[in-house]
Amino acid sequence: MIQRTKGEKVFNVFNYIILSLLALTTLYPFLYTFTISISTKLAADTVGLHILPEWGQITLDPYKLVFRNPEIWTAYGWTLFRTIVGTTLSVFVTCFYGYALSRPNLMWKKFFSTYLMITMIFHGGQIPTFLNIKALGLLNNVWVYILPLLISAYNTIVAKSFFVGIPESLNESAKIDGAGEFRTFFQIIMPLSKPVIMTLALWAAVNHWNSWFDSMLYMTSGKKIVVQQYIQRIVNENNTAAITDFGAGENAAQNLTSETVKSASIMVTVIPILCFYPFVQRFFIKGVTLGAVKG
Amino acid sequence: MKKSDTVVVSDAYLPKKKTFGKKLRANLPLLIMILPGFIALLLFNYKPIYGLLIAFQDYRPRAGVFGSEWADNFGMANFMELFSNYKFGPVLRNTFTISFLRIIFGWPAPIILALLLNEIRCGWFKKLAQTLTYIPHFFSWVIMAGIFKMLFSTVGPFNMIMGMFGLEPIPFFSDNTAFLVLIIATAVWQGLGSGAIVYIAALAGVDESLYEAAYIDGAGKMKQVFHITIPSIMGTITTVFIMSLSSVLNAGFDQLFNMYNYSVYEVADIIDTYSYTLLMRSEWELGTALGFFKSVVGLVFVLTSNWIIKKISKDEYGIL
Numbered sequence: 326m327i328q329r330t331k332g333e334k335v336f337n338v339f340n341y342i343i344l345s346l347l348a349l350t351t352l353y354p355f356l357y358t359f360t361i362s363i364s365t366k367l368a369a370d371t372v373g374l375h376i377l378p379e380w381g382q383i384t385l386d387p388y389k390l391v392f393r394n395p396e397i398w399t400a401y402g403w404t405l406f407r408t409i410v411g412t413t414l415s416v417f418v419t420c421f422y423g424y425a426l427s428r429p430n431l432m433w434k435k436f437f438s439t440y441l442m443i444t445m446i447f448h449g450g451q452i453p454t455f456l457n458i459k460a461l462g463l464l465n466n467v468w469v470y471i472l473p474l475l476i477s478a479y480n481t482i483v484a485k486s487f488f489v490g491i492p493e494s495l496n497e498s499a500k501i502d503g504a505g506e507f508r509t510f511f512q513i514i515m516p517l518s519k520p521v522i523m524t525l526a527l528w529a530a531v532n533h534w535n536s537w538f539d540s541m542l543y544m545t546s547g548k549k550i551v552v553q554q555y556i557q558r559i560v561n562e563n564n565t566a567a568i569t570d571f572g573a574g575e576n577a578a579q580n581l582t583s584e585t586v587k588s589a590s591i592m593v594t595v596i597p598i599l600c601f602y603p604f605v606q607r608f609f610i611k612g613v614t615l616g617a618v619k620g
Numbered sequence: 621m622k623k624s625d626t627v628v629v630s631d632a633y634l635p636k637k638k639t640f641g642k643k644l645r646a647n648l649p650l651l652i653m654i655l656p657g658f659i660a661l662l663l664f665n666y667k668p669i670y671g672l673l674i675a676f677q678d679y680r681p682r683a684g685v686f687g688s689e690w691a692d693n694f695g696m697a698n699f700m701e702l703f704s705n706y707k708f709g710p711v712l713r714n715t716f717t718i719s720f721l722r723i724i725f726g727w728p729a730p731i732i733l734a735l736l737l738n739e740i741r742c743g744w745f746k747k748l749a750q751t752l753t754y755i756p757h758f759f760s761w762v763i764m765a766g767i768f769k770m771l772f773s774t775v776g777p778f779n780m781i782m783g784m785f786g787l788e789p790i791p792f793f794s795d796n797t798a799f800l801v802l803i804i805a806t807a808v809w810q811g812l813g814s815g816a817i818v819y820i821a822a823l824a825g826v827d828e829s830l831y832e833a834a835y836i837d838g839a840g841k842m843k844q845v846f847h848i849t850i851p852s853i854m855g856t857i858t859t860v861f862i863m864s865l866s867s868v869l870n871a872g873f874d875q876l877f878n879m880y881n882y883s884v885y886e887v888a889d890i891i892d893t894y895s896y897t898l899l900m901r902s903e904w905e906l907g908t909a910l911g912f913f914k915s916v917v918g919l920v921f922v923l924t925s926n927w928i929i930k931k932i933s934k935d936e937y938g939i940l
Binding site for chain 1: 643644646647649650651653654656657658660661663664665666667668669670671672674681684685733736737739740745748749750751752753754755756758759760762763764765766767768769770771775777780809812813817821840841866873874877878892895896898899904907908910911912914915918919922
């Protein structure tokens with residue numbers, strides 16, 4: 326057992342303190358926003374750290390106002406649509422491509438692999454991409470949320486390097502039993518690949534949940550936007566009028582500030598992630614190690 | 621007898637040498653698996669690359685990329701217009717400033733965090749610290765910018781603490797320097813936990829007996845870090861560095877677009893935000909030329925840094 330010197334003990338204490346402070350800085354912004362989101366006008370306007378809500382100054386009015394606007398419900402619907410449908414489809418497309426690349430007998434393998442890798446280092450850029458989407462007739466079409474994100478080179482390589490690690494004998498015995506590539510993939514490979522599939526699914530889901538730029542750019546009519554874009558409009562364009570007008574004239578509005586309404590809107594997308602995060606975090610960490618196996 | 625023997629052998633050999641048609645048929649299921657991804661890449665990655673030709677054209681939306689005429693000066697007219705544009709210089713300077721600062725601070729920070737976490741012996745604390753520092757990675761800049769605008773406003777909690785020390789409030793969203801500091805600090809903060817994971821994974825693979833041997837030889841903690849820990853994760857460190865250079869012209873569109881405003885345009889307008897402005901103004905050729913320039917410079921940066929690192933490390937490290 327290695328013993329610690331005095332200097333190391335001092336360092337250790339500092340290490341715990343530094344890491345604790347760092348961890349707190351990641352928690353605090355969310356605590357602050359949550360506190361503001363349930364504060365009355367009086368409490369929210371006071372200058373302070375707002376770590377915990379002031380007792381007696383708690384109100385749910387900001388949330389009531391946010392949810393009273395039907396626009397946020399439709400926006401939420403589109404977010405759920407793209408997260409569920411987009412994630413499912415992209416996991417299949419990515420795993421198919423990765424699995425085919427992992428098979429030793431695939432023809433034109435070098436070509437398919439290079440074809441994939443080039444997309445990682447060279448891009449068309451904003452304007453050609455926009456014109457392309459327009460030419461494909463995907464403006465104001467919800468499939469624009471799904472189709473461009475079907476496959477990414479990095480994820481495909483992560484999937485491929487996982488599939489390569491599965492013993493070839495499993496494939497051979499399946500073939501002897503008369504199973505084709507599809508059957509082998511669905512009945513033998515997929516059940517063995519749960520960790521990588523889970524990781525890819527979570528990456529895709531987080532990406533879909535957080536996307537807003539495509540919604541801003543391609544939904545030119547302003548309809549069918551996702552919830553992140555809805556929030557972007559409120560927060561970024563400093564445009565709480567869009568929702569506060571909705572409740573104007575009602576008594577509830579008196580107890581609101583633009584800060585509390587913004588905070589409540591933000592919390593509406595933050596809370597689902599915070600709820601899921603502790604349960605799925607290990608898959609993200611696993612994914613990074615999977616990706617690091619082979620670059 | 622001998623002659624027929626050879627015939628038998630060559631017969632047995634023949635079926636292995638499949639014809640193209642047979643090979644194709646045997647490969648059909650795999651090719652079908654590749655097809656959806658292949659088409660998606662073609663439509664959404666390769667078609668825009670083809671669209672880069674607009675940069676050399678006198679683009680007319682009705683005629684499309686295929687039907688448009690080439691631009692003047694051997695197709696270089698758009699680039700000449702771009703390079704002489706009064707916006708080009710400042711935008712390029714801002715992009716480089718922001719992304720270099722991001723790399724200078726954002727590249728070592730996760731390494732330091734990983735080294736600090738590696739020294740923690742208490743299991744649950746390590747896990748908790750790792751979990752919490754990873755959280756910001758999961759939120760879009762829409763959300764983060766919304767929160768930061770409150771936290772760092774002149775009446776926000778950060779400036780309240782400054783006030784407690786008797787300092788003047790800092791106008792983060794209207795002062796150029798303060799805005800830059802805020803942009804870099806929040807970007808580094810956001811990438812800290814997610815960046816550290818790859819190093820933590822690499823550190824977990826370091827042979828513990830190396831440390832024991834070093835300890836017996838009388839090497840202190842510092843010496844152990846510099847002679848064992850860092851060399852053993854050097855491969856990861858260089859790979860991450862090259863990858864970060866590949867995005868040297870990505871100064872962080874999402875972050876800046878959501879955090880900037882007119883009063884800090886002077887330092888905050890980067891290639892991507894300017895490109896977005898051009899898109900909104902339908903200045904297709906100029907915007908595409910800008911995008912083309914960005915892609916090429918990015919590629920040159922990766923290839924050069926990869927080449928240099930390979931030379932220095934004698935082919936040990938590098939990504940390509």
